Amino acid sequence: MAATTSKSIYREGVVAGLPFILVIIPFATLFGLLATEAGLSVFETLAFSVVVIAGAAQFTALQLMQENAPTIIIIASALAVNLRMAMYSASLTPYIGGAPLWQRALCAYVTVDQSYVVGIAKFEKSPEMTVPQRVAYFLGAVTPVVPLWYGFTFVGAYLGKQVPESWALDFAIPITFLAMIAPMFRTLAHVVAALVAVIVSLIVSQIPYSLGLIVAGAAGMMAGAQVELWTSREAGT
Amino acid sequence: MIDKSALWIVIIALGVGSFAFRFVFTGLIGNRAMPDWLLRHLRYTAVAILPALVAPQVLWPAATGGSPDAPRMAAAAVTLTVGIITKNVLAAIVSGTATLYILLFFLN
Numbered sequence: 001m002a003a004t005t006s007k008s009i010y011r012e013g014v015v016a017g018l019p020f021i022l023v024i025i026p027f028a029t030l031f032g033l034l035a036t037e038a039g040l041s042v043f044e045t046l047a048f049s050v051v052v053i054a055g056a057a058q059f060t061a062l063q064l065m066q067e068n069a070p071t072i073i074i075i076a077s078a079l080a081v082n083l084r085m086a087m088y089s090a091s092l093t094p095y096i097g098g099a100p101l102w103q104r105a106l107c108a109y110v111t112v113d114q115s116y117v118v119g120i121a122k123f124e125k126s127p128e129m130t131v132p133q134r135v136a137y138f139l140g141a142v143t144p145v146v147p148l149w150y151g152f153t154f155v156g157a158y159l160g161k162q163v164p165e166s167w168a169l170d171f172a173i174p175i176t177f178l179a180m181i182a183p184m185f186r187t188l189a190h191v192v193a194a195l196v197a198v199i200v201s202l203i204v205s206q207i208p209y210s211l212g213l214i215v216a217g218a219a220g221m222m223a224g225a226q227v228e229l230w231t232s233r234e235a236g237t
Numbered sequence: 238m239i240d241k242s243a244l245w246i247v248i249i250a251l252g253v254g255s256f257a258f259r260f261v262f263t264g265l266i267g268n269r270a271m272p273d274w275l276l277r278h279l280r281y282t283a284v285a286i287l288p289a290l291v292a293p294q295v296l297w298p299a300a301t302g303g304s305p306d307a308p309r310m311a312a313a314a315v316t317l318t319v320g321i322i323t324k325n326v327l328a329a330i331v332s333g334t335a336t337l338y339i340l341l342f343f344l345n
Contacts, residue, residue, distance in 0.1 A: 019327045022334075039239050044248075051252035061247055065239045075250045082251075084286050085258040090275075091282040098268040108260035113287065120283050170300040171309055171337055174291040175316050179329035181287050182320020193281035194288045201289035202296065213289055220285025225277040 006136045009129075013140020016122065019179070020114045023172045024148045027055055032156020034059070038066050042157040049153035053112060053146060055173075057081045083214050088116040095123040096138065098131040107138055115142040117180045124184075188231060193224025308340035 028049065035045040052058055061078040069077075088111055096107060118141040123134055185191050197220025204212035271279075295313040297303040316333030320326065 019330055022330060040244065044241075044244060048248050051248050052255055054251075054255050057251060057255065061251060065244065065247065071243045071246055074247050075254070078247075078251050079254045079258075082255045082258055084290075085255060086261050087279075087282050087286060089259050089262040089264075091279040093262045093266050094271060094276060094279070097263055097266055101264070101267075104263045104267070105260060108263055109256060111259040113290075117283055117287065124280075170294070170298060171312065172334075174294050174309075174313060175333040175337070176330055177287045177291050178313055178316040179320045179326045179333065181284060182317050182329055183324040183326070184284055185321060190281065190284045194284045197285035197289040198292040201292045205293045205297070213286070216289035217282070217286040220289060221278045221281040224281030224285065225274070228277055228280070 006132055009133045010136040010140040010143075013118070013122075013137035014143050015140075016118045016137075017114065017141035017144045020145050020176060021148060023176045024114075024145055025152050026172055028149045028152035029156035029159070031055065031058055031062075032153040032158070033160065034156075035062055035153075036157045036160045038062055040157075042154065045157040046150065046154050049150055053110070053149060054078075054082050054085070055112075055149075080211055080214075083211075084113075084217065085111055087214075087217060088120075091120060092116070092138075095120075096131060096134050099135050103135050107135060110139070110142040110146055112142070112145065113177065114145050114180075117177070121180070121184055187228070189224045189227040192227045193220040196220045196223035308337050308344055311340055312337035 031049065032045055035048065036042065040048070048058055057078040060081045061074050064074040064077055089108065092107070092111070096104065099107070115138060119134070119138040122137055123129065129137070181194070185194065197216045200219040201212060201216035204215050206212070207215065291313070295310060296305055298306050298309050300306075301309075312333045315336040316329045319332045320329035323329065
């Protein structure tokens with residue numbers, strides 16, 4: 001019985017992850033194209049996507065390698081772009097921290113913006129979910145994403161010719177993230193957190209290596225937590 | 238030309254480092270309770286980080302060399318508005334993408 005429930009929750013996660021197919025295919029293809037254009041072999045390009053699975057960090061590393069930046073700078077910059085994953089990990093801990101270690105490790109490997117946002121939206125909305133159900137849902141959400149990330153990196157690397165700029169693929173990511181975030185503005189605190197984060201991110205956008213993102217995110221989280229305290233005090237006591 | 242040994246160092250270091258970031262809290266803290274003030278901050282991770290990630294790309298897209306671009310800004314506004322009203326992710330993506338392509342077609 002429990003197994004059937006987990007299975008249907010896994011399927012629910014898969015459905016929630018489906019819209020990302022529209023983004024992952026062009027994004028992965030683009031990485032494959034650019035990487036081979038920069039001189040990587042098909043195998044190296046695919047290994048990059050399988051080992052790292054982080055689009056923005058991979059593009060950053062590729063860009064810096066082409067500029068012949070020192071290896072240590074390349075690694076530090078791309079990791080800075082990925083620092084938000086540590087915040088996602090902290091944010092997921094109250095929900096899936098009780099899962100067996102191997103499941104937590106598996107979830108960690110497939111933690112990307114898409115699986116995080118789908119998972120966290122569901123966990124917040126349905127506090128009655130059990131830990132195995134949450135893990136099943138999270139792995140479901142990532143099922144349409146990660147295999148396509150590998151597959152279309154390969155397709156892009158194999159095709160090895162430039163996608164026309166007029167496709168405006170750069171904007172696939174902003175559109176999907178905004179679409180994912182919009183339904184999450186449930187309270188004033190959520191709205192304030194987002195507004196503060198956006199304003200700070202624009203002010204600090206000149207800070208190198210995407211570190212401004214971490215500053216902006218932290219500012220937004222502090223603002224959200226503060227508003228939550230104020231509103232709960234007014235409502236409660 | 239990218240040096241091959243440097244390339245593999247980068248791939249492996251990024252793989253190990255990214256996994257460490259993704260695993261640091263779920264792996265090390267696991268089931269232990271976290272303090273209330275920390276949980277209160279973590280509830281706003283998604284709504285803070287993702288808008289902060291896209292805001293500069295909306296206002297100063299790399300594709301236009303960083304100069305503000307009306308089709309991209311309009312597409313972002315439509316996506317957000319449709320998402321907030323309908324709470325439907327796919328509807329928001331489709332209307333945002335349609336806005337982007339229609340405006341790119343007519344304005345450029």
